[in-house]
Amino acid sequence: MLGAIQLGVLAACVVVLVPMGMAGYHLSRNKMLFFSGALFITLAVGVHLTPYFPSVSDFVSTVSSVVVIDNRRSCISILHDVVWDVTHSPNFDPVNNNSVNYDKAWGWTSSSRVSACGFQKLGRSDVSDLLNGSWVVVAGDSQARFVALSLLNLILDSDGIESVKRDLFKRHSDYQIVVGEIGMRLDFIWAPYTTNLTDLVVGFKRNRNYPDVLVMGSGLWHMLHFTNASDYGASLRELRDSVVSLLPFSPELGMDGPVEGSVPVRSPHLFWIGIPTLINSMLNTEAKRERMTDTMRVLYDRELRKSKLLRQSGGPLLMLDIESLSWNCGVRCTVDGMHYDVPVYDAAVQIMLNALLIESHQKL
Incomplete structure (x- = not known):
């Protein structure tokens, strides 16, 4: 009044x-x-x-805040609007026509909506500034390893990245590196099943020690060894509950206060690595071709949406949609129908970094 x-x-x-x-x-x-x-x-x-006039001032501030939030959400929603240019490499070999015969380049679409968001491919200096002093955890299966490699490739020089490749890709092992120049620590955690990811999150909560950026993904191993979509969905829901317990705010209810049982810490930035497009005819074992079918892939996708783990379904994690990126890059971007060439994971990492810029209100 x-x-x-x-x-x-x-x-x-x-x-x-x-x-x-x-x-x-x-x-x-x-x-x-x-x-x-x-x-x-x-x-x-x-x-x-x-x-x-406090009421007028509050109204103006509220409207401004709503506009900023809407713009952020709008830009986040179109981060995956990319196009690919896949062409013959100079040393194209028609006899052995595989992915190494093609050069791959990608970029965001030129639509007015995308242009207004100002997405950009970040270089070493920009990434170093953005992740300066951060603790980044990447956890999951081989897809997560490629994501970790693409991120480190943006930070380290050529000599450093060669050393990383040898250690990072040791079979079924964890990996840790500290980039002293920027005080960034990256942990890769081998966690092929969703239950492994849940244990990891529970460990963060128990130790009261939380990464700044947490990137997770699973599904391929479960599809191959269990081939049970409903069981996968149950494990995703358990993971979601564990992740939400870390957060000071409820992603689903949009509350402005702490959730009961949560810890008073700044929320980590959370990302989910999606299952890639699976090209059944190219899978390299009979077991994979039998179990990792298009039908099973659709069922696993459905369980992911139903779990409410992802941001677009009311959950806490922002999707890095490897499926759409790999599908758009196409059959010329993979040698085994499951693992894709480096540019696909580079695109996913750039999408993640631009999301970090948006969510932290930063500009370069």
Whole structure:
């Protein structure tokens, strides 16, 4: 409710400006010019008086906040709007026509919506600034290893990345590196099943030690060794509950306060690595071709959506959609129908980094 002082000021404005307008209407021969001046004066007075009207100030601030949030959500939703250019490499060999015979390049579409968001491919300096002092955890199966490699490839020089490749791709092993120049630590955790990811999250909570960025993904091993979509869905729901317990706010209810049982810490940035497009005819074992079918892939996707693990279904994790990226790159971007060439994972990492920029309100 407005106080007496505010009402007095408002009444004074009415008393002064209304007669002025009436006089101007009858006396001015150029009514448009007069009322342009009157409008300017009114706006000027309004701007100076706005701080004295809390309800108006709050309304303006609220509208501005809503616009910013809507813009962020809109940009997040179109981060995967990319196009691919796959062409013959200079050393194209028609006899052994596989993925190494093709050069792959990608970029965001040129639509007005995408252009307005200002997405950009970040270089080493930009990524170093963005992740300076951060703890990044990438957990999952071989898809997660490729994501970790693409991220490190943006930070390390050529000599450093060769050493990383030898250690990072040791079969079924964890890996850790600290990039001293920027104080960034990256942990890769071998976690092929969703239950492994749940154990990892529970460990973070138990130790009260949380990464700044947590990138996770699973599904391929479960599809191959269990081939049970409903069981996969149950494990995803258990993971979601564990992740939500880490957060100071509820992603589903949109609450402005702590969730019961949560810890008072800043929320990590959370990402989910999606299952890639599976090209059944190219899979390299009979077991894979029998169990990792298009039908099973659809069932696993459905369970992921139903689990409410992902942001678009009310959950806490933002999807890195390897399926759409690999599908659009196509059959010329894979040698085994499951693992894709480096540019696919590079695109996923750039999408993740741009999401981090948006969510942390940063610009480069």
